[in-house]
Amino acid sequence: MSELTACERLDIIRHKGRPTALDYIPMIFDEFFEMHGDRLFGDDNAIMGGVASFRGTPCTVIAEVKGRNLAENQKCNFGMPHPEGYRKALRLAKQAEKFHRPVICLVDTAGAFCGVDAEKRGQGEAIARNIMEFMTLKTPVISIIMGEGGSGGALALAVCDELSMLENSIYSVISPRGFASLLWKDSTKEREACNIMKITAEDLTRLGVCDHIIPEADGGAHNDPQLTAEYMAEYIAAALERNQRKLQKGLDELIKGRYNKFRDVGEFEELPLSDK
Structure with missing residues (x-):
């Protein structure tokens, strides 16, 4: 793998030709049947989901969607989901649990939409409920960070048994631009922030957050989307096999393993508190 800085990877992530879920789903899955709506408010085009077949195995696919041009980005709100998007995702995950289908989440968002209407409809509650419900979902969950994995907008689809990241992707508690805005009150320092946040796939593997x-x-990926899709498919096949072996030991073992994955945060150096 190439040794690139975090901001160089950010440039690749934001390349106008970078494949999105709209590209990957047809290349990886067969017979994808999209489902719509959260049965409460409406349908959110920033999250798409449905039933598909992966090499003969029925599965549920839930993906955050970025557009490939201005019209698509306007339709999907530039990949920033509203509460109804997360509630749709949870509805489909619960359906997958009922019919014993594994859930495969494709994560790619700078963050959840933070507009007034989203807050009025319970953005924080929707994200928190997804985190809570996915933690005890009685079916395997595999999440792949495809590009940007920003804040709770990404975490809502990343509570899983295995978390993987594409080579040129980032995953963080806040976007680099948001980090710069909060820390230095200057969003133009995004690239400087990106390089100190430890948010690349290599960083997160060392921290024990990323599994693969x-x-x-x-x-x-924009140079050969089909090849990248093949790499993703090979990973999904291996991950499904690993989680199927876990299931053979019982659902309790699967859920316990998922819980321990998030409780085992590793050892971090304790920072001294200021006397001021």
Whole structure:
């Protein structure tokens, strides 16, 4: 894998030709049947989901969607979900649990939409409920960070048995731009923030957050989307097999393993508190 800085990876992530879920789903899955709506408010185009077949195995696919052009980005709100998107995702995950289908989440968002209407409809509650419910979902969950994995907007689909990241992807508690805005009151320092946040796939593997790094085509997924999709498919096949072995030991073992994955945060150096 190439040794690139975090901000160089951010440039690759934001390349106008970088594949999105709209590209990957047809290349990886067969017979994808999209489902709509949260049965409460409406349908959110920033999250798409449905039933598909992966190499003969029925599964549920839930994906955060970024557009490939201005019209698509306007339709999907530039990949920033509203509460109804997360509630749709949870509805489909619960359906997958009922019919014993594994859930595969494709994560790619700078963060959840923070507009007034989203807050009025319970954005924080929707994200928190997804985190809570996915933690005890009685079916395997595999999440792949495809590009940006920003804040709770990503975590709502990343409570899983295995978390993987594409080689050129980032995952963080806040976007680099948000980090710069909060820390330095200057969003133009986004690139400086990006390089100190420890948010690349390699960083998060060392921290024990990422379980597997999926390679991309040389120079980035946009140079060969089909090859990158093949790498993703190989990972999904291996991950499903690993989680099927867990299931053979019983659902309790699967859920316990998922719980322990998030409780085992590793050892971090304790920072001294200021006397001031």
